[in-house]
Amino acid sequence: MSNGNISLLVGLGNPGERYIGTRHNIGFSVVDSVAEDFQVKFSHENAFSGQISKVKTPSYTLLLLKPVTYMNNSGISVVSVMNFYKLLPKQLIVIHDELDILPGDIRLKQGGGSAGHNGLRSIQHSISSSDFWRIRIGVGHPRLFNSRQDVSDFVLSKPNNEEFSYIKLAIDCFRNSIDSLAKGDFDFLRKYLKR
Template identity: 45%
Template sequence: MSSNTPIKLIVGLGNPGPQYADTRHNAGVWYLEALARKHNVFLQSDKRFFGDMARIKFAGEEVWLLFPTTFMNRSGQAVGALAKFFKIKPDEILVAHDELDLLPGQIKMKKGGGLAGHNGLKDMHAHLGSNEFWRARIGIGHPRSLNLQQGVADFVLHRPSVEQQQAIDKCIDVLLKHTELILKGQIGQATTHIHTECA
């Protein structure tokens, strides 16, 4: 999982609006907002790109932060528009998103591959014409793995328990700690650290 291609766009997937802000489906946005705070920037609405955006400087290069505000299932509209405008290739994009197949407290890095039924990722694939973007899969668990009598659609639109939230937050902190390596394109090294610290 090595890469020497620096990341130029970081996307946090979720749904817009205060009623969704603390729900599991917005785990990718939690990371994006934490990254923005770390760099003292604010995500601001930009209608050209159908989302809230910020720009940070890293090693003299611009890196864009994007929260598509089109609702999850149309995330590709925002990502595709920004990537086309700034000529950003799929392998220069990192997408942070919630992952049902991982427990809270786990994060896995992945490039390409199956999109596991995630509609936001499917829409990105459609708009980019490729699934060769990087993904930070933030574990939120599955109703079955957490022994909950709840449908998936209902589960992702509810808040995690306090214990689950703490586990998710801990791993978002780990991802933040190693984001500098990711931005440098040292994703293999970052992945080793992240997978070890959020197993």
């Protein structure tokens, strides 16, 4: 499957009902949306420490992954899938929440540090590379809302209705660009970033 296309889409989050819909689980929400669009279901794979699904089109094959290791150990799941399918770091897109940008804003980059995100740090360590794509979806930071709420409590809670409306727009944009992203073409998403 090492064909130059982006082949593995990983959503970061925490498993369990208590985390559904929380800011920290935006990555899960995105891959769930993609699976829904393609009418594919996730299956739990112990060998991958995650829930995985496969999208097959005439143009590409895209694996969807939700690690069930909890955020801080996401790399265990990601590296097992990459090794099994013989994928390169450039074929990996990781979607995660971002505190330091406003709800619904999207940032795209390839490579770089983890910026304090434990899920990214785990992946970088496990695959021994930072040369993968990251799509960061903003959830805001308590200080942006003049709040003194603890950051951990903030990301593990659900966004309010206004924040959610912006986040949903970002997820919808991602859903609309999935064909391009799966082929390694980020132009559609870049157009959104310039709006």
